Amino acid sequence: MDIDGGQRFVVQIHDARRMHFDFRLEVDGVLKSWAVPRGPSDNPRDKRLAVPTEDHPLEYRAFEGVIPRDAQGSGTVIVWDQGTYRPLSHDPGGAPVPFADSLERGHATFWLDGAKLHGEFTLTRFRVDDEDGTQGPEAWLLIKANDRQAVHDRPGTPDPHHARSARTGRTLHQVFAAEGPGRRTD
Template identity: 40%
Template sequence: MPLKEYKKKRDFSKTSEPSGEISDDFCEEIKKSHKIPDSRPIYVVQEHHARSLHFDLRLEFNGVLKSWAVPKGIPLKQEDGKRLAVETEDHPLEYATFAGTIPEGYGAGEVKIWDSGTFAVIDKSANKIIFSIKGKKAKGAYVLLKANFGEFAKSGKNWLLFRKKEDLNNKTKKPKKNG
């Protein structure tokens, strides 16, 4: 069960967070509310005022939102450099529209949607995801690179997030199907 860890960390009688029980029409509702054409996967960044402010990057893969906590925010320009992105548990697709208060306990604090849109995978392996975002704030190619070195390697959950250097010759790879 892909959402086992997500559900284990939450008491749904106390939180308004989505439980992960998707209705048949939910994906269509998301596509309409976010004006998502065709079957492009969802991209969302949520600003999370928990113990410390961070941003949750979420990308739709295989029916769930793969998630990373990014303490210093999403780099909008290449000059913004590399950002630590800590992989967290998968979240249900319904979380793409969640904004509100998470009660005391795991992840307590205010959550609001900072950016949303769609994305396309350019290249993907176990240690690297190159993707193109089409959001309201973030646009362009990004890289998530698993940090398999030094102190970052210990947890196995640390990644680096950065803007992909723009190809001046416009010879970028065509996007792959997600999955």
Template identity: 40%
Template sequence: MIFVVQRHQATTLHYDLRLEVDGVLASWAVPKEPSTDPHVKRLAVQVDDHELEHATYQDDHKSIWDHGTYEALTEPDAATAIAAGHLKFELHGERLTGVYALTRTSMNDDPRNWILVKVAEQPRAAT
């Protein structure tokens, strides 16, 4: 499955995180650049799904910041995990790699508000 992060200079600069789910791009607007630091949480506001063709869309206000593939790690699938409010996934991009999580919050009583965070890598056991 594909993912794309588009840098979007609208009224304010933000980043659109898009994950391929069931033939569309599930989408979140992230006000700040997605972080590779597990200690940094980013607000991610869920927006309407987009058609898959939108993954390559660029214009004067929108450019592709990162892209690649991803693997959903939450069972049974990404669509079910999103509906339940928590998706863990591994990105294989040019800038973003590793495990990330999106979790719905109760912030401002708005179900569109999620938190995006990079999951800290677990140290490997000594052999």
């Protein structure tokens, strides 16, 4: 859905079996999703591995809470960042390329206007072949462009254990304490 000239994105911190960030972009009525183990960075020197995961429904961009142990993806989730994005990809003739087509082609450039992430980013697909020459699984790199919003003098991603939600201001620990197993109900 277009709002303020862009589609929505969300970055959730997910304290699951392994702590990671979920980077999600609204595309054609779903949230295209990637698990980013070290989180997105606003430092152009940081090339972040982004592993594609299943598409999520649009409603999931607001989810913050505890997924029960017996459910897929169990763990605590906060919305670390949220906002809008604008596709920036163009064909060789300079015409805009639909964002879904850019992803299909394996290279998508976009501008984020979030609470925390700002500026131009790129997702680029690659594959690592297995030793026997068979094609390995798909992976992507998420990279910040060297624009005015880039940082150079510090790490580009916060410590997820101390990060606060862009929606509620809570930490993972606070969400778990309020909603997790054994929580107080009085």
